[in-house]
Amino acid sequence: MIDIHSHILPAIDDGARNMDMTLSMLHMSVESGVTDIIATPHVNRGGHVPSWQEIEEKTAQVTDAAKEAYLPIHIYSGAEIELNGDVLRFLKEGSRDYCLAGSPYILLELTDQSQPDMSERLIYELQLRGFWPILAHVERYGQLMSHPDILISWAKKGILLQCNIGSFTGYFGQHLQRHAENLYQNHLVHFLGSDGHRTEFRTTDMREGQDALRSLQQKQHNQQDLWLETTQNASRILNHRVLYPDVPEHWQVKKKGLWHRLFS
Template sequence: MFGNLFSRTQKKDEIPPQDFSVLNTDMHSHLIPGIDDGAKTLEESLELVRGLIKLGFSGAITTPHVMGDYYPNNGAIISSGCITLQEAIRREGLNFRLEASAEYNIDSYTAELFEQGDILFMPGKRILVELSFFAPPPDLENRIFQLRIKGYYPILAHPERYSYYMGSRSDIERICDLGCDLQVNILSLAGYYGNSIAKWAKTLVEAGMVSYLGTDMHHIRHLKALEDALKHKDILRLLQRYSFKNKDLFNE
Protein backbone atom coordinates (compact mmCIF):
# COMPACT_ATOMS: atom_id res chain seq x y z
CA MET A 1 0.00 0.00 0.00
CA PHE A 2 1.62 3.22 -1.24
CA GLY A 3 -0.39 5.61 0.94
CA ASN A 4 0.27 6.61 4.50
CA LEU A 5 -3.18 7.85 5.40
CA PHE A 6 -2.90 8.30 9.10
CA SER A 7 0.74 9.26 9.58
CA ARG A 8 0.10 12.88 10.50
CA THR A 9 1.21 13.49 14.05
CA GLN A 10 -0.78 15.52 16.52
CA LYS A 11 1.23 18.14 18.39
CA LYS A 12 1.15 18.79 22.10
CA ASP A 13 -0.94 21.69 23.33
CA GLU A 14 0.96 24.93 23.03
CA ILE A 15 0.31 28.52 22.02
CA PRO A 16 -1.33 28.49 18.55
CA PRO A 17 0.62 30.14 15.72
CA GLN A 18 -0.36 33.66 14.73
CA ASP A 19 0.44 33.28 11.04
CA PHE A 20 1.34 30.56 8.52
CA SER A 21 5.05 30.53 9.27
CA VAL A 22 4.82 26.99 10.65
CA LEU A 23 4.22 25.88 7.05
CA ASN A 24 7.27 27.78 5.82
CA THR A 25 6.57 27.14 2.11
CA ASP A 26 3.43 27.63 0.07
CA MET A 27 3.23 24.87 -2.55
CA HIS A 28 0.12 25.86 -4.50
CA SER A 29 -0.27 29.31 -6.06
CA HIS A 30 -0.56 31.13 -9.35
CA LEU A 31 2.02 33.91 -9.09
CA ILE A 32 3.65 33.96 -12.54
CA PRO A 33 2.02 36.79 -14.48
CA GLY A 34 -0.01 36.33 -17.62
CA ILE A 35 0.13 32.59 -18.21
CA ASP A 36 -3.06 31.36 -16.53
CA ASP A 37 -5.94 32.72 -14.45
CA GLY A 38 -3.58 33.92 -11.72
CA ALA A 39 -1.63 37.18 -11.51
CA LYS A 40 -2.07 39.31 -14.62
CA THR A 41 0.91 41.65 -14.32
CA LEU A 42 4.35 41.60 -12.75
CA GLU A 43 3.24 44.31 -10.34
CA GLU A 44 0.35 42.14 -9.17
CA SER A 45 2.72 39.17 -8.79
CA LEU A 46 4.99 41.22 -6.54
CA GLU A 47 2.04 42.38 -4.45
CA LEU A 48 1.03 38.75 -3.94
CA VAL A 49 4.59 37.84 -2.96
CA ARG A 50 4.67 40.68 -0.43
CA GLY A 51 1.37 39.36 0.89
CA LEU A 52 2.76 35.85 1.31
CA ILE A 53 5.70 37.26 3.27
CA LYS A 54 3.30 39.17 5.52
CA LEU A 55 1.32 35.95 6.05
CA GLY A 56 4.49 34.27 7.34
CA PHE A 57 5.68 32.30 4.31
CA SER A 58 9.41 32.35 3.57
CA GLY A 59 9.06 30.87 0.10
CA ALA A 60 6.78 29.32 -2.47
CA ILE A 61 6.72 26.73 -5.19
CA THR A 62 4.28 28.40 -7.53
CA THR A 63 2.09 26.14 -9.65
CA PRO A 64 0.51 27.64 -12.78
CA HIS A 65 -2.18 25.60 -14.50
CA VAL A 66 -1.21 23.15 -17.21
CA MET A 67 -4.48 22.33 -18.94
CA GLY A 68 -4.81 21.50 -22.61
CA ASP A 69 -8.13 23.24 -23.31
CA TYR A 70 -7.34 26.50 -21.54
CA TYR A 71 -3.71 26.85 -20.42
CA PRO A 72 -1.40 24.74 -22.62
CA ASN A 73 1.69 25.69 -20.67
CA ASN A 74 4.88 23.66 -20.68
CA GLY A 75 8.17 23.64 -18.83
CA ALA A 76 9.78 26.31 -21.01
CA ILE A 77 6.90 28.78 -20.64
CA ILE A 78 6.68 28.33 -16.88
CA SER A 79 10.44 28.45 -16.31
CA SER A 80 10.80 31.65 -18.32
CA GLY A 81 8.01 33.33 -16.34
CA CYS A 82 9.49 32.15 -13.06
CA ILE A 83 12.91 33.63 -13.91
CA THR A 84 11.28 36.98 -14.70
CA LEU A 85 9.50 36.99 -11.35
CA GLN A 86 12.60 35.82 -9.46
CA GLU A 87 14.58 38.71 -10.92
CA ALA A 88 11.85 41.16 -9.92
CA ILE A 89 11.84 39.78 -6.37
CA ARG A 90 15.61 40.30 -6.16
CA ARG A 91 15.35 43.85 -7.50
CA GLU A 92 12.76 44.63 -4.86
CA GLY A 93 15.06 43.27 -2.16
CA LEU A 94 12.45 40.80 -0.92
CA ASN A 95 13.66 37.90 1.22
CA PHE A 96 11.56 35.22 -0.43
CA ARG A 97 12.55 32.00 -2.18
CA LEU A 98 10.52 31.30 -5.33
CA GLU A 99 10.62 28.15 -7.43
CA ALA A 100 8.17 26.83 -10.00
CA SER A 101 6.36 23.59 -10.65
CA ALA A 102 2.83 23.33 -12.04
CA GLU A 103 -0.71 22.24 -11.32
CA TYR A 104 -1.20 19.52 -13.91
CA ASN A 105 -4.74 18.76 -14.97
CA ILE A 106 -5.25 15.05 -15.61
CA ASP A 107 -6.09 15.30 -19.32
CA SER A 108 -4.71 14.13 -22.67
CA TYR A 109 -2.44 17.18 -23.00
CA THR A 110 -0.63 16.53 -19.73
CA ALA A 111 -0.49 12.81 -20.51
CA GLU A 112 1.55 13.71 -23.59
CA LEU A 113 3.82 16.03 -21.58
CA PHE A 114 4.41 13.26 -19.05
CA GLU A 115 5.37 10.86 -21.83
CA GLN A 116 7.83 13.44 -23.16
CA GLY A 117 9.28 14.01 -19.69
CA ASP A 118 8.27 17.69 -19.84
CA ILE A 119 7.53 17.94 -16.13
CA LEU A 120 8.53 20.57 -13.59
CA PHE A 121 8.80 18.67 -10.34
CA MET A 122 8.69 19.84 -6.79
CA PRO A 123 11.55 18.46 -4.67
CA GLY A 124 11.49 14.70 -4.34
CA LYS A 125 9.80 14.26 -7.74
CA ARG A 126 6.51 15.47 -6.30
CA ILE A 127 3.92 16.64 -8.80
CA LEU A 128 0.69 18.54 -8.10
CA VAL A 129 -2.29 17.22 -10.09
CA GLU A 130 -5.85 18.41 -10.34
CA LEU A 131 -9.08 16.93 -11.66
CA SER A 132 -12.04 18.32 -13.52
CA PHE A 133 -14.63 19.89 -11.22
CA PHE A 134 -17.37 18.06 -13.14
CA ALA A 135 -16.27 14.42 -13.04
CA PRO A 136 -13.11 12.43 -12.36
CA PRO A 137 -11.27 11.03 -15.37
CA PRO A 138 -12.35 7.42 -16.01
CA ASP A 139 -8.73 6.27 -15.96
CA LEU A 140 -7.74 8.17 -12.81
CA GLU A 141 -6.50 5.15 -10.89
CA ASN A 142 -4.36 4.02 -13.81
CA ARG A 143 -2.95 7.54 -14.29
CA ILE A 144 -1.92 7.72 -10.63
CA PHE A 145 -0.49 4.21 -10.79
CA GLN A 146 1.56 5.04 -13.89
CA LEU A 147 3.00 8.15 -12.24
CA ARG A 148 4.02 6.09 -9.22
CA ILE A 149 5.56 3.36 -11.37
CA LYS A 150 7.77 6.05 -12.97
CA GLY A 151 8.95 7.14 -9.53
CA TYR A 152 6.83 10.29 -9.29
CA TYR A 153 4.87 11.26 -6.19
CA PRO A 154 1.51 12.83 -7.09
CA ILE A 155 -0.24 15.27 -4.79
CA LEU A 156 -3.96 15.76 -5.42
CA ALA A 157 -4.88 19.45 -5.31
CA HIS A 158 -7.88 20.51 -3.21
CA PRO A 159 -9.81 17.19 -3.03
CA GLU A 160 -12.33 18.95 -0.78
CA ARG A 161 -13.54 20.99 -3.76
CA TYR A 162 -14.55 18.08 -6.00
CA SER A 163 -18.29 17.72 -5.41
CA TYR A 164 -18.32 14.10 -6.58
CA TYR A 165 -16.03 13.16 -3.67
CA MET A 166 -17.86 15.22 -1.06
CA GLY A 167 -18.34 13.16 2.08
CA SER A 168 -16.91 9.98 0.56
CA ARG A 169 -14.02 8.86 2.75
CA SER A 170 -13.74 5.58 0.82
CA ASP A 171 -13.05 7.35 -2.50
CA ILE A 172 -10.41 9.59 -0.95
CA GLU A 173 -8.81 6.69 0.90
CA ARG A 174 -8.58 4.75 -2.36
CA ILE A 175 -6.71 7.63 -4.00
CA CYS A 176 -4.33 7.79 -1.04
CA ASP A 177 -3.83 4.02 -1.11
CA LEU A 178 -2.61 4.34 -4.70
CA GLY A 179 0.19 6.59 -3.45
CA CYS A 180 -1.28 10.07 -3.87
CA ASP A 181 -0.87 12.67 -1.11
CA LEU A 182 -3.55 15.29 -0.50
CA GLN A 183 -3.32 19.10 -0.46
CA VAL A 184 -6.13 21.16 1.04
CA ASN A 185 -6.66 24.87 0.39
CA ILE A 186 -6.39 27.18 3.38
CA LEU A 187 -9.21 29.17 1.80
CA SER A 188 -11.40 26.07 1.92
CA LEU A 189 -10.85 25.76 5.66
CA ALA A 190 -11.80 29.43 6.02
CA GLY A 191 -15.13 28.93 4.25
CA TYR A 192 -14.19 30.89 1.13
CA TYR A 193 -15.86 28.30 -1.13
CA GLY A 194 -18.80 27.62 1.17
CA ASN A 195 -19.60 25.99 4.48
CA SER A 196 -19.95 22.42 3.16
CA ILE A 197 -16.49 22.54 1.60
CA ALA A 198 -15.04 24.01 4.80
CA LYS A 199 -16.56 21.21 6.87
CA TRP A 200 -15.28 18.52 4.50
CA ALA A 201 -11.81 20.06 4.37
CA LYS A 202 -11.60 20.07 8.18
CA THR A 203 -12.81 16.47 8.28
CA LEU A 204 -9.98 15.39 5.96
CA VAL A 205 -7.37 17.26 8.02
CA GLU A 206 -8.67 15.94 11.32
CA ALA A 207 -8.66 12.39 9.90
CA GLY A 208 -4.91 12.75 9.34
CA MET A 209 -5.27 12.40 5.57
CA VAL A 210 -3.83 15.74 4.47
CA SER A 211 -0.10 16.13 3.82
CA TYR A 212 -0.02 19.72 2.53
CA LEU A 213 -1.85 23.01 2.90
CA GLY A 214 -1.73 25.56 0.10
CA THR A 215 -3.02 29.04 -0.54
CA ASP A 216 -4.07 28.40 -4.17
CA MET A 217 -3.73 32.17 -4.43
CA HIS A 218 -4.65 33.70 -7.78
CA HIS A 219 -5.28 37.38 -7.08
CA ILE A 220 -5.62 40.13 -4.48
CA ARG A 221 -9.08 38.96 -3.38
CA HIS A 222 -7.54 35.64 -2.35
CA LEU A 223 -4.80 37.49 -0.48
CA LYS A 224 -7.36 39.47 1.50
CA ALA A 225 -9.27 36.27 2.29
CA LEU A 226 -6.08 34.60 3.50
CA GLU A 227 -5.41 37.54 5.80
CA ASP A 228 -8.93 37.12 7.16
CA ALA A 229 -8.30 33.36 7.60
CA LEU A 230 -5.79 34.18 10.35
CA LYS A 231 -8.74 35.40 12.41
CA HIS A 232 -10.18 31.86 12.42
CA LYS A 233 -9.11 30.23 15.66
CA ASP A 234 -10.04 26.78 14.36
CA ILE A 235 -7.54 27.13 11.50
CA LEU A 236 -4.81 28.21 13.89
CA ARG A 237 -5.58 25.19 16.06
CA LEU A 238 -5.22 22.88 13.04
CA LEU A 239 -1.80 24.40 12.36
CA GLN A 240 -0.95 23.77 15.99
CA ARG A 241 -2.20 20.20 16.22
CA TYR A 242 -1.22 18.66 12.89
CA SER A 243 2.08 18.41 11.07
CA PHE A 244 2.23 19.17 7.34
CA LYS A 245 4.99 18.46 4.85
CA ASN A 246 5.24 21.99 3.42
CA LYS A 247 8.09 22.88 5.73
CA ASP A 248 10.28 20.06 4.40
CA LEU A 249 9.99 20.83 0.68
CA PHE A 250 13.07 23.04 0.43
CA ASN A 251 15.08 20.77 2.71
CA GLU A 252 15.24 17.83 0.30
Protein backbone atom coordinates (compact mmCIF):
# COMPACT_ATOMS: atom_id res chain seq x y z
CA MET A 1 0.00 0.00 0.00
CA ILE A 2 1.04 3.57 -0.72
CA ASP A 3 -0.32 6.06 1.82
CA ILE A 4 -0.67 9.38 -0.02
CA HIS A 5 -2.06 11.42 2.90
CA SER A 6 -0.38 11.61 6.30
CA HIS A 7 0.77 14.07 8.94
CA ILE A 8 3.94 12.33 10.05
CA LEU A 9 6.37 15.26 10.00
CA PRO A 10 7.20 16.30 13.57
CA ALA A 11 6.16 19.66 14.98
CA ILE A 12 4.99 21.31 11.78
CA ASP A 13 1.18 21.09 12.04
CA ASP A 14 -1.40 19.26 14.19
CA GLY A 15 0.21 15.91 13.38
CA ALA A 16 3.17 14.19 15.04
CA ARG A 17 4.41 16.11 18.08
CA ASN A 18 8.01 14.94 17.88
CA MET A 19 10.32 12.50 16.11
CA ASP A 20 9.54 9.68 18.55
CA MET A 21 5.87 9.91 17.64
CA THR A 22 6.78 10.09 13.95
CA LEU A 23 8.72 6.83 14.20
CA SER A 24 5.86 5.16 16.08
CA MET A 25 3.47 6.25 13.33
CA LEU A 26 5.80 4.88 10.68
CA HIS A 27 6.00 1.58 12.56
CA MET A 28 2.18 1.41 12.42
CA SER A 29 2.35 2.06 8.69
CA VAL A 30 4.84 -0.75 8.13
CA GLU A 31 2.69 -3.14 10.18
CA SER A 32 -0.23 -2.18 7.88
CA GLY A 33 1.69 -3.20 4.77
CA VAL A 34 2.54 0.36 3.74
CA THR A 35 5.73 0.46 1.67
CA ASP A 36 5.62 4.14 0.69
CA ILE A 37 4.17 7.16 2.46
CA ILE A 38 3.82 10.80 1.46
CA ALA A 39 4.10 13.39 4.21
CA THR A 40 1.35 15.96 3.65
CA PRO A 41 1.44 18.64 6.36
CA HIS A 42 -1.28 21.29 6.33
CA VAL A 43 -0.47 24.26 4.12
CA ASN A 44 -2.52 27.46 3.93
CA ARG A 45 -4.72 26.42 6.85
CA GLY A 46 -5.55 29.62 8.66
CA GLY A 47 -3.26 31.41 6.26
CA HIS A 48 -0.14 29.60 7.54
CA VAL A 49 2.12 28.47 4.72
CA PRO A 50 5.25 26.65 5.94
CA SER A 51 8.08 26.98 3.48
CA TRP A 52 8.68 24.15 1.04
CA GLN A 53 12.28 24.11 2.22
CA GLU A 54 11.14 23.36 5.79
CA ILE A 55 8.91 20.52 4.57
CA GLU A 56 11.73 18.99 2.54
CA GLU A 57 14.23 19.33 5.39
CA LYS A 58 11.88 17.65 7.86
CA THR A 59 11.14 14.89 5.35
CA ALA A 60 14.89 14.27 4.98
CA GLN A 61 15.28 14.15 8.78
CA VAL A 62 12.43 11.63 9.06
CA THR A 63 13.96 9.52 6.28
CA ASP A 64 17.28 9.39 8.11
CA ALA A 65 15.60 8.52 11.41
CA ALA A 66 13.56 5.75 9.78
CA LYS A 67 16.71 4.24 8.28
CA GLU A 68 18.42 4.31 11.67
CA ALA A 69 15.36 2.56 13.15
CA TYR A 70 15.48 -0.06 10.34
CA LEU A 71 11.97 0.77 9.19
CA PRO A 72 11.44 -0.52 5.62
CA ILE A 73 9.43 2.38 4.24
CA HIS A 74 10.02 5.07 1.61
CA ILE A 75 9.07 8.63 2.62
CA TYR A 76 8.24 11.47 0.25
CA SER A 77 7.49 15.18 0.57
CA GLY A 78 4.09 16.68 -0.12
CA ALA A 79 1.39 18.87 1.38
CA GLU A 80 -2.34 19.09 2.06
CA ILE A 81 -3.26 22.51 0.72
CA GLU A 82 -6.39 24.39 1.80
CA LEU A 83 -8.04 25.66 -1.36
CA ASN A 84 -8.74 29.38 -1.50
CA GLY A 85 -7.55 32.32 -3.55
CA ASP A 86 -4.20 32.42 -1.77
CA VAL A 87 -3.05 29.22 -3.49
CA LEU A 88 -2.61 31.17 -6.71
CA ARG A 89 0.05 33.19 -4.91
CA PHE A 90 2.38 30.31 -3.96
CA LEU A 91 1.53 27.54 -6.45
CA LYS A 92 3.45 28.85 -9.44
CA GLU A 93 3.37 27.46 -12.96
CA GLY A 94 6.29 25.13 -13.55
CA SER A 95 7.04 24.71 -9.84
CA ARG A 96 6.75 21.42 -7.96
CA ASP A 97 6.77 22.99 -4.49
CA TYR A 98 4.03 21.48 -2.28
CA CYS A 99 3.37 18.71 -4.84
CA LEU A 100 3.26 15.00 -3.99
CA ALA A 101 6.58 13.16 -4.30
CA GLY A 102 7.98 15.59 -6.86
CA SER A 103 5.11 14.92 -9.27
CA PRO A 104 2.61 17.43 -10.69
CA TYR A 105 -0.08 16.01 -8.34
CA ILE A 106 -1.34 18.32 -5.56
CA LEU A 107 -3.56 17.34 -2.62
CA LEU A 108 -6.28 19.94 -2.03
CA GLU A 109 -8.56 20.37 0.97
CA LEU A 110 -11.90 22.18 0.96
CA THR A 111 -13.50 23.82 3.99
CA ASP A 112 -17.10 23.97 5.21
CA GLN A 113 -17.29 27.41 3.62
CA SER A 114 -16.03 26.30 0.20
CA GLN A 115 -18.51 26.88 -2.62
CA PRO A 116 -18.33 24.29 -5.42
CA ASP A 117 -18.45 26.84 -8.24
CA MET A 118 -15.62 28.95 -6.83
CA SER A 119 -13.59 25.84 -5.94
CA GLU A 120 -13.97 24.54 -9.49
CA ARG A 121 -12.70 27.82 -10.93
CA LEU A 122 -9.66 27.78 -8.65
CA ILE A 123 -8.88 24.16 -9.49
CA TYR A 124 -9.21 24.91 -13.19
CA GLU A 125 -6.68 27.74 -12.83
CA LEU A 126 -4.30 25.33 -11.10
CA GLN A 127 -4.78 22.83 -13.92
CA LEU A 128 -3.88 25.54 -16.41
CA ARG A 129 -0.67 26.02 -14.43
CA GLY A 130 0.18 22.35 -14.93
CA PHE A 131 -0.98 20.83 -11.63
CA TRP A 132 -2.92 17.57 -11.37
CA PRO A 133 -5.47 17.97 -8.54
CA ILE A 134 -6.50 15.38 -5.95
CA LEU A 135 -9.32 16.25 -3.58
CA ALA A 136 -8.53 15.10 -0.03
CA HIS A 137 -11.07 13.09 2.03
CA VAL A 138 -13.91 13.88 -0.38
CA GLU A 139 -16.42 12.00 1.79
CA ARG A 140 -16.32 14.88 4.30
CA TYR A 141 -17.72 17.52 1.98
CA GLY A 142 -21.47 17.68 2.41
CA GLN A 143 -21.72 20.39 -0.24
CA LEU A 144 -20.42 17.84 -2.77
CA MET A 145 -21.86 14.60 -1.42
CA SER A 146 -25.35 16.11 -1.53
CA HIS A 147 -24.79 16.93 -5.21
CA PRO A 148 -22.90 13.90 -6.55
CA ASP A 149 -23.47 15.07 -10.13
CA ILE A 150 -20.86 17.74 -9.35
CA LEU A 151 -18.40 15.05 -8.27
CA ILE A 152 -18.93 13.11 -11.47
CA SER A 153 -18.48 16.29 -13.50
CA TRP A 154 -15.27 17.12 -11.64
CA ALA A 155 -13.89 13.61 -12.13
CA LYS A 156 -14.54 13.90 -15.86
CA LYS A 157 -12.49 17.12 -15.80
CA GLY A 158 -9.48 15.38 -14.26
CA ILE A 159 -10.11 16.08 -10.57
CA LEU A 160 -9.20 12.91 -8.68
CA LEU A 161 -10.71 11.84 -5.36
CA GLN A 162 -9.12 10.50 -2.17
CA CYS A 163 -10.90 8.90 0.79
CA ASN A 164 -9.64 8.36 4.31
CA ILE A 165 -9.54 4.66 5.01
CA GLY A 166 -10.90 5.29 8.51
CA SER A 167 -14.17 6.44 6.96
CA PHE A 168 -14.82 2.87 5.79
CA THR A 169 -14.51 1.55 9.36
CA GLY A 170 -16.99 4.05 10.80
CA TYR A 171 -14.24 5.79 12.80
CA PHE A 172 -15.57 9.20 11.73
CA GLY A 173 -19.22 8.22 12.19
CA GLN A 174 -21.88 6.37 10.22
CA HIS A 175 -22.68 9.40 8.08
CA LEU A 176 -19.20 9.57 6.57
CA GLN A 177 -19.08 5.78 6.36
CA ARG A 178 -22.17 5.83 4.13
CA HIS A 179 -20.58 8.54 2.00
CA ALA A 180 -17.41 6.49 1.58
CA GLU A 181 -19.38 3.34 0.73
CA ASN A 182 -21.45 5.22 -1.86
CA LEU A 183 -18.28 6.59 -3.44
CA TYR A 184 -16.89 3.05 -3.58
CA GLN A 185 -20.10 1.74 -5.15
CA ASN A 186 -19.79 4.39 -7.86
CA HIS A 187 -16.07 3.76 -8.49
CA LEU A 188 -15.17 7.28 -7.37
CA VAL A 189 -12.40 6.45 -4.91
CA HIS A 190 -9.12 6.89 -6.76
CA PHE A 191 -6.75 7.01 -3.77
CA LEU A 192 -6.74 6.00 -0.10
CA GLY A 193 -4.86 7.64 2.74
CA SER A 194 -4.61 7.18 6.46
CA ASP A 195 -4.71 10.94 7.15
CA GLY A 196 -2.79 9.80 10.23
CA HIS A 197 -2.13 12.52 12.80
CA ARG A 198 -1.09 10.82 16.04
CA THR A 199 -0.44 7.48 17.75
CA GLU A 200 -3.36 7.75 20.20
CA PHE A 201 -6.07 8.65 17.69
CA ARG A 202 -6.41 9.07 13.91
CA THR A 203 -3.39 6.85 13.49
CA THR A 204 -1.54 5.56 10.45
CA ASP A 205 -2.65 1.99 11.19
CA MET A 206 -4.66 0.91 8.13
CA ARG A 207 -5.27 -2.75 9.00
CA GLU A 208 -8.81 -2.31 10.28
CA GLY A 209 -9.59 -0.30 7.16
CA GLN A 210 -8.31 -3.06 4.92
CA ASP A 211 -10.61 -5.53 6.70
CA ALA A 212 -13.54 -3.13 6.27
CA LEU A 213 -12.84 -2.89 2.54
CA ARG A 214 -12.86 -6.68 2.19
CA SER A 215 -16.21 -6.88 4.00
CA LEU A 216 -17.67 -4.08 1.88
CA GLN A 217 -16.55 -5.77 -1.32
CA GLN A 218 -18.35 -8.94 -0.28
CA LYS A 219 -21.46 -7.09 0.90
CA GLN A 220 -21.83 -5.11 -2.31
CA HIS A 221 -20.80 -8.07 -4.52
CA ASN A 222 -18.34 -5.64 -6.06
CA GLN A 223 -15.45 -6.96 -8.13
CA GLN A 224 -13.34 -3.88 -7.38
CA ASP A 225 -10.41 -4.59 -5.04
CA LEU A 226 -10.07 -1.03 -3.76
CA TRP A 227 -6.93 -1.70 -1.71
CA LEU A 228 -5.11 -3.05 -4.77
CA GLU A 229 -6.55 -0.56 -7.25
CA THR A 230 -5.73 2.53 -5.19
CA THR A 231 -2.21 1.21 -4.61
CA GLN A 232 -1.75 0.89 -8.36
CA ASN A 233 -3.15 4.38 -8.83
CA ALA A 234 -0.81 5.80 -6.19
CA SER A 235 2.16 4.25 -7.95
CA ARG A 236 1.39 6.64 -10.79
CA ILE A 237 2.06 9.53 -8.42
CA LEU A 238 5.47 8.14 -7.53
CA ASN A 239 6.23 7.60 -11.23
CA HIS A 240 4.80 10.97 -12.30
CA ARG A 241 2.29 9.36 -14.63
CA VAL A 242 -1.19 10.66 -15.43
CA LEU A 243 -4.18 8.69 -14.13
CA TYR A 244 -7.25 8.42 -16.39
CA PRO A 245 -9.87 6.59 -14.32
CA ASP A 246 -13.18 5.37 -15.66
CA VAL A 247 -15.91 7.76 -14.51
CA PRO A 248 -19.57 6.72 -14.16
CA GLU A 249 -22.20 8.53 -16.21
CA HIS A 250 -24.70 8.61 -13.36
CA TRP A 251 -24.64 8.35 -9.57
CA GLN A 252 -26.21 5.22 -8.15
CA VAL A 253 -27.14 4.50 -4.55
CA LYS A 254 -28.04 1.02 -3.38
CA LYS A 255 -31.73 0.86 -2.58
CA LYS A 256 -32.66 0.18 1.03
CA GLY A 257 -34.49 -3.01 1.83
CA LEU A 258 -38.20 -3.16 2.61
CA TRP A 259 -37.55 -3.78 6.33
CA HIS A 260 -35.34 -0.69 6.55
CA ARG A 261 -37.92 1.48 4.71
CA LEU A 262 -40.73 0.36 7.00
CA PHE A 263 -38.98 0.81 10.32
CA SER A 264 -36.43 3.58 9.72
